[in-house]
Amino acid sequence: MVKVKVPATTANLGPGFDTMGMALNMYNTVEMDFHHSLDITISGVGMNDIDTDETNIVYQAAKMVFDKAGQECKGLRMHLHNEIPVARGLGSSAAAVVGGVVAANNLLGSPLNEQQLAELVTEIEGHPDNVLPALIGGIVIAGWGKEHLLYHKIKPGAQLQAIVAIPEFFLATKKAREVLPTQVSFQDALFNVNRASLVVSSLLTENYELLSEVMEDRLHQPYRSDLIPGMNALIERTKQVGAIGVVLSGAGPTMLALTIDNSDAVAATMQQVFTEYGIRCTVRRLVPIMTGAEVVL
Numbered sequence: 187m188v189k190v191k192v193p194a195t196t197a198n199l200g201p202g203f204d205t206m207g208m209a210l211n212m213y214n215t216v217e218m219d220f221h222h223s224l225d226i227t228i229s230g231v232g233m234n235d236i237d238t239d240e241t242n243i244v245y246q247a248a249k250m251v252f253d254k255a256g257q258e259c260k261g262l263r264m265h266l267h268n269e270i271p272v273a274r275g276l277g278s279s280a281a282a283v284v285g286g287v288v289a290a291n292n293l294l295g296s297p298l299n300e301q302q303l304a305e306l307v308t309e310i311e312g313h314p315d316n317v318l319p320a321l322i323g324g325i326v327i328a329g330w331g332k333e334h335l336l337y338h339k340i341k342p343g344a345q346l347q348a349i350v351a352i353p354e355f356f357l358a359t360k361k362a363r364e365v366l367p368t369q370v371s372f373q374d375a376l377f378n379v380n381r382a383s384l385v386v387s388s389l390l391t392e393n394y395e396l397l398s399e400v401m402e403d404r405l406h407q408p409y410r411s412d413l414i415p416g417m418n419a420l421i422e423r424t425k426q427v428g429a430i431g432v433v434l435s436g437a438g439p440t441m442l443a444l445t446i447d448n449s450d451a452v453a454a455t456m457q458q459v460f461t462e463y464g465i466r467c468t469v470r471r472l473v474p475i476m477t478g479a480e481v482v483l
């Protein structure tokens with residue numbers, strides 16, 4: 187039996203759509219063992235929102251590792267314990283995919299190396315920005331090259347905190363991608379190239395004064411704002427009380443505020459603004475982490 191612990195992630199970091207993400211200290215665990223049939227049990231959050239048959243994505247991801255390794259999968263016994271809320275923009279599906287792939291790879295004696303795991307989880311999820319930090323931790327910038335996935339991991343600054351306001355309502359990533367345009371203007375593309383580059387350089391140099399001016403986006407957030415009541419007001423007001431950057435976490439509806447200090451005021455303001463817009467939410471204070479999925483048993 188193997189037990190794998192996988193972190194939550196916050197993807198995009200504003201302008202880095204489908205490109206950047208960061209691992210956070212909130213975890214799901216996957217326990218997995220060989221079995222003659224499929225037997226899935228679940229505990230923790232979202233128990234009623236997750237399938238326990240062959241459509242379960244932890245199982246589907248695990249089965250792809252068996253297929254790649256040329257091994258027959260007769261069944262699996264799995265217990266999933268979840269802390270990451272489902273369909274809220276904190277990478278629950280990424281954690282499920284990574285948990286399934288890493289657990290199965292371990293069960294089979296590690297036939298796939300890190301590069302192969304990174305490519306497999308990206309193929310399954312469709313974009314690398316949440317699965318890569320879930321797999322290897324830290325802040326990851328990633329994208330497909332001609333043949334291979336290219337990725338680079340940055341160490342988050344030690345002082346950085348991540349406050350997340352998690353609304354009570356679900357927003358499936360699929361739905362939040364359907365509102366995106368198929369084309370954008372040259373000016374908006376240029377704006378995001380500029381801001382994403384400045385986000386990376388300010389994270390690398392821990393220049394939070396610069397970071398506070400550049401976590402802006404024109405490729406996805408404007409199109410998603412109608413799906414998240416209060417999003418723009420929350421960004422504006424949370425920045426006024428000292429957050430470095432305030433952005434949509436992944437595809438939403440969770441909002442992420444990066445802070446160094448002023449965390450109490452930031453957390454209170456996020457809660458307050460959502461409440462004013464009739465949205466019940468849970469605010470959690472998290473920190474970026476350098477460790478991705480790890481085998482704990």
Ligand SMILES: Nc1ncnc2c1ncn2[C@@H]1O[C@H](COP(=O)(O)OP(=O)(O)O)[C@@H](O)[C@H]1O
Nearest residue numbers: 243244272273274275276277278279282358359
């Ligand atoms: N722990 C889990 N185990 C299996 N499937 C999960 C788990 N968590 C989430 N999922 C699946 O992922 C879907 C949510 O994915 P998605 O819409 O991308 O939201 P998120 O932003 O949380 O990743 C759920 O509807 C469910 O099918």
Ligand SMILES: N[C@@H](CCOP(=O)(O)O)C(=O)O
Nearest residue numbers: 197204275276277359436437
């Ligand atoms: N780049 C993706 C990220 C989705 O992340 P999730 O954690 O919300 O699944 C997007 O913005 O669609």
